[in-house]
Amino acid sequence: MNLITLVFGFFFGTIVGSFLNVCIHRIPQESSIILPSSHCPQCKTPIRFYDNIPLVSFALLRGKCRACHAPISWRYPLVEFLMGLFSLILLWQYGISAFYLIYFAFFASLTLVSFIDLPHRIIPDVISLPGILIGVGISLLHPQLSFTDSLIGILVGGGSLYLVASVYHVVTKREGMGGGDIKLLAMIGAFIGWKGVLFTILCSSLIGSIVGVTLMLISSKADSKYAVPFGPFLSLGAIIYVLVGEALISWYVGFLRAAAM
Numbered sequence: 001m002n003l004i005t006l007v008f009g010f011f012f013g014t015i016v017g018s019f020l021n022v023c024i025h026r027i028p029q030e031s032s033i034i035l036p037s038s039h040c041p042q043c044k045t046p047i048r049f050y051d052n053i054p055l056v057s058f059a060l061l062r063g064k065c066r067a068c069h070a071p072i073s074w075r076y077p078l079v080e081f082l083m084g085l086f087s088l089i090l091l092w093q094y095g096i097s098a099f100y101l102i103y104f105a106f107f108a109s110l111t112l113v114s115f116i117d118l119p120h121r122i123i124p125d126v127i128s129l130p131g132i133l134i135g136v137g138i139s140l141l142h143p144q145l146s147f148t149d150s151l152i153g154i155l156v157g158g159g160s161l162y163l164v165a166s167v168y169h170v171v172t173k174r175e176g177m178g179g180g181d182i183k184l185l186a187m188i189g190a191f192i193g194w195k196g197v198l199f200t201i202l203c204s205s206l207i208g209s210i211v212g213v214t215l216m217l218i219s220s221k222a223d224s225k226y227a228v229p230f231g232p233f234l235s236l237g238a239i240i241y242v243l244v245g246e247a248l249i250s251w252y253v254g255f256l257r258a259a260a261m
Helices: 003-029 056-060 075-094 098-120 125-139 147-172 179-218 231-260
Strands: none
Touching: 003 075, 003 098, 056 075, 075 098, 075 231, 098 125, 098 179, 098 231, 125 147, 125 179, 147 179, 179 231
8 A cells, every 4th residue: 555545545534524523513404405505503604625625724824714713613623634544544455445445435424424313312214214225235246254254234123222211211211212222333333333333332332331420520511321322332343343343353362262261
């Protein structure tokens, strides 16, 4: 993998990240992601093309709108950088291949879901439901993921969270797991199969518990009912599985075998 390809891959990722920022802002508002063109949320001034260069424009403008000087959210360069980094890592791991395109699109959808879920506590069906169908369709051509694995992944993913949500509701009389999380994990299962779903559940639960408890401890409004959106943790668990999941599982199995001797 030569340097020019990697640089191009990173830049391509930031461009996709820039488009994701538009989707993150507009999808919760049920607005078109095409029209009108990009503009400042505060003064509505259209953004010129030279002020819309991923990462670079934010730095040159010092994080402020050129027209009204309103601050630009750090979410914009963060999403652009993350997508550039994901593109770079996937290129390094898979090269220019179908695997790169599949997992880059998968990571893009997970990033989109996460940055919508964090402030709005929703996971739009317009992302997860088509994602389930796309994941199943890809499994028909994927050499390492069978159609059966994809279907079982959907059932294990969506079914397990639905069961947890139902039991929690019966016991506490409160909603503890939203329908969006259930559909998201079903989408994840469609893309990475039932083994990936199990890894995702364990990994996201561990990370989510650590973050949730930490936030409760440092929050001035500490409460046992402190709400933390689970979508970003599910997304992170799925990303970790795609990148290093198999290696982590092999290491853990080897560790258990060594410990048993």
